[in-house]
Structure formats: C-alpha cells, structure tokens
Amino acid sequence: MTNLHPDRQNNLVSFLRHNQPVPPEASPQLEQQLFASLEPHPKPRRLRFKIAWIPGAIATGFVFTSISFGFRTPRIALEPKDLEKFLVKNWHNTVGHNSYTTTENMAADWLLPNSSESQQPTLAIYAQ
Amino acid sequence: MLACQQASAVDAETETGFTDRELILLCQQGDRDCFRLLYQRYQQRVRSTLYQLCGSASLDDLVQEVFFKAWKGLPKLKTAKYFSTWLYRISWNVATDRRRKLAKGKDRTSLNDDKTWSKELHSNKLASTESTPDLMQLHYQDLVQRGLNNLSFEHRAVLVLHDLEDLPQKQVAEILNIPVGTVKSRLFHARNSLKKFLEQQGISL
Numbered sequence: 001m002t003n004l005h006p007d008r009q010n011n012l013v014s015f016l017r018h019n020q021p022v023p024p025e026a027s028p029q030l031e032q033q034l035f036a037s038l039e040p041h042p043k044p045r046r047l048r049f050k051i052a053w054i055p056g057a058i059a060t061g062f063v064f065t066s067i068s069f070g071f072r073t074p075r076i077a078l079e080p081k082d083l084e085k086f087l088v089k090n091w092h093n094t095v096g097h098n099s100y101t102t103t104e105n106m107a108a109d110w111l112l113p114n115s116s117e118s119q120q121p122t123l124a125i126y127a128q
Numbered sequence: 129m130l131a132c133q134q135a136s137a138v139d140a141e142t143e144t145g146f147t148d149r150e151l152i153l154l155c156q157q158g159d160r161d162c163f164r165l166l167y168q169r170y171q172q173r174v175r176s177t178l179y180q181l182c183g184s185a186s187l188d189d190l191v192q193e194v195f196f197k198a199w200k201g202l203p204k205l206k207t208a209k210y211f212s213t214w215l216y217r218i219s220w221n222v223a224t225d226r227r228r229k230l231a232k233g234k235d236r237t238s239l240n241d242d243k244t245w246s247k248e249l250h251s252n253k254l255a256s257t258e259s260t261p262d263l264m265q266l267h268y269q270d271l272v273q274r275g276l277n278n279l280s281f282e283h284r285a286v287l288v289l290h291d292l293e294d295l296p297q298k299q300v301a302e303i304l305n306i307p308v309g310t311v312k313s314r315l316f317h318a319r320n321s322l323k324k325f326l327e328q329q330g331i332s333l
Contacts, residue, residue, distance in 0.1 A: 011333040012323050013291045019268035020292045021276075023179035027188050031167065034192050038199050041158040 152208040155199075163202075167195055170212075173293065174219050180276060180288045181223040190226060194219050216295070216303045220285060227281055268331075275325040283318035286311055291319075 146154075146165070154162040171191060178190045197218050205214060276284050282304075289300045290311070297315070301308045323333060 008323075008333055009319060012319055012326075015268075015326075015331070015333055016272055016287075016291050016322070017294075019265060019272050020176075021180060021269050021273040023175050023187060024184055026171070026175065026191065030188050030192060031164070031171075034167070034195055035160060035164060037192075037196060038160060038163070041156075041203050 148211060149208040152202065152205070152211050156203050156205070163199055166211075170215055171195070174215065177216065177219050177288060177293060178223055180273075180292060181220075181281070181285060182226050186226075190222055194222050197222070213299055213302050216289065216293075216299075217305075220303055223285075224281075271326060271329050271331065275322045278325055279318055279321055283314050283321070286314040287318040287322065290315055 146162070148166070148169070151162045151166050155166060174194050175187065175191050178194070179187055182190060194215070198215055201214075201218075205211065276288070279287065285304060286300060289295050289303060290297060295303070297308055297311045301311045304311070326333065
C-alpha cells in the first residue's frame with residue numbers, strides 16, 4: 001500500500017473537509033418531539049431514603065424515651081400537701097421503733113459488751 | 129429552570145451565558161431548558177456524524193434517539209468535561225445498532241435509501257441551483273460520500289471522527305473504545321483507500 005506524503009495527506013484531509021457531505025435539514029418538529037418525550041429524572045434513592053427515615057426515627061425515639069422515662073422515674077406528688085405528707089412519713093420511718101430495734105441488735109453483734117449494761121437504745125439514722 | 133431562562137434571555141443565539149459544564153450540572157438536576165441549550169449546541173455535530181455514517185435514512189429518528197439516551201444517561205455522567213466524548217460514543221452506538229439492523233434486513237427500505245442518497249442529493253440541489261461551482265461541489269460531495277461508503281464501517285468511523293469532525297486521535301480512541309494505535313492504523317488505511325477511490329474518479333490530490 002502506498003504511503004501518503006504528509007503534504008498529500010493534508011491535501012486529502014483538506015479536500016474531504018471542504019467537500020464533506022451536508023446532512024439534510026432537520027424536521028421542524030424534531031426538537032419539539034424530542035422534548036415532549038423526555039421523562040423527568042428520578043430523584044436519588046439515597047436522598048429519598050433519608051427523608052423517609054427521619055420522621056420514623058423521631059417517632060421511635062420519642063416513644064422509646066417516653067417509655068423509659070416512665071419506668072425509671074418514680075412518680076412524685078405534685079401537690080405541696082402530698083409532698084409534706086411524704087416527707088413526714090419518711091422521717092417517721094427513719095427514726096421509728098422498728099429502726100431502733102434493728103440498730104440495737106446490730107450493735108450487740110459487733111460491739112464489746114458494756115460493763116454498765118445499759119439498755120439505753122442507740123439512735124441511728126439511716127440514709128435512704 | 130430560572131437560571132437557564134436567564135441564559136437564554138441573555139444570548140439566545142450564541143448561548144454564551146453558560147459553559148457546557150454549567151449546563152450539564154443543571155441538566156443533571158432535571159433542568160430541561162438547559163438540556164435544550166445543550167441540544168442546540170451539539171445537534172448539528174451529531175447530525176453530521178450520523179449522516180456520514182448511516183446516510184439520510186431515518187436521520188431525524190437517529191438524532192432523536194441519541195439525545196433521548198443522553199438525557200436519560202446524564203445523571204450517571206460523572207465528569208462533565210467528558211460530555212462531548214460521551215455524546216459521540218452514544219452516536220457511534222446508535223449508528224452501529226442501525227447498521228446491524230440493516231445488515232439483518234429488518235429495514236430494507238432504509239437500505240435502499242442509503243444506496244440512492246446521491247440521487248436525493250442531486251435532485252434537491254439541482255432544483256434550486258444552476259451555477260457551475262455549486263454543481264462541482266455537489267459532485268465532489270457525492271464522490272466523498274461514495275468513497276466513505278466504500279470503506280468498512282470501522283474505517284469510516286475513524287475517518288469521519290478524526291478528519292471530518294476534527295477530533296484528536298485520543299478522543300477518537302475513547303469514543304470507539306479502541307487503542308490509539310488502532311485509530312492510527314485504521315486512519316492510515318482509510319485515507320489510502322479513499323485517496324485511491326478519488327483518483328479512480330479523476331480527482332488528483
């Protein structure tokens with residue numbers, strides 16, 4: 001096969017470009033038909049997934065938090081009168097006879113017996 | 129949408145309001161007006177390439193198919209700077225599919241149209257012009273098209289993309305998904321074959 005001299009190559013390319021076939025004109029409706037057939041792009045799946053996930057996550061978190069909060073936190077009386085009763089009751093329980101008896105028995109277990117052998121009860125206050 | 133309308137209003141003819149990259153990014157977000165600007169920028173190149181590869185038969189359909197596929201595939205285009213190469217690749221694929229259909233005989237009327245395209249060219253042009261230079265150019269165009277038809281489809285594609293569409297060899301290799309060396313080799317053989325054909329028709333270069 002004959003090698004083309006660069007100049008002759010250039011001549012050939014120049015001739016081809018100067019005389020390249022010209023396509024016929026497009027139909028006037030082509031552009032309109034094309035754009036009428038274009039479908040909208042689908043939204044990215046990752047974004048839709050995130051948007052749908054957020055309300056569900058918030059609702060789940062709210063329910064979970066409500067349940068946990070309800071179990072852990074003891075119900076406290078809101079009325080001042082009820083609060084006063086609660087405090088008085090607990091105070092009496094703390095310094096009452098039952099507690100005293102328990103304290104006396106404990107002291108007898110690990111303290112050396114007292115020579116005077118006084119039966120004076122020991123006052124103990126337990127933190128609850 | 130508003131951004132593209134502004135671009136269109138600024139310069140409707142030359143479309144210098146936005147670069148290709150900006151248009152592509154907006155198109156990827158679903159902006160049809162920006163895609164229309166892209167279409168108007170590239171449709172002539174696509175049309176010319178398809179015409180030189182496949183002839184005039186169903187040319188409008190082929191062009192429409194290329195841009196329909198481009199619109200559909202745009203969200204997946206990773207880098208906007210490759211849009212031109214990517215669009216030519218789509219054109220090449222559409223032309224290849226067209227050739228396969230013709231080879232299988234699914235569209236015999238189109239095959240006949242390909243063989244008689246020069247008659248169409250003559251009848252359309254002669255009806256409107258009588259000057260000698262126009263007739264000569266018409267004759268040369270006819271010869272170039274016939275010369276291209278004589279080439280194999282692969283050789284023709286390389287010659288059309290490189291010599292007629294003025295694309296660099298590296299870009300032609302990317303479009304056709306072949307090595308640059310293969311582009312050079314096919315280009316060499318295509319030019320030799322075409323030159324021999326033209327010489328046989330009385331054209332000396």
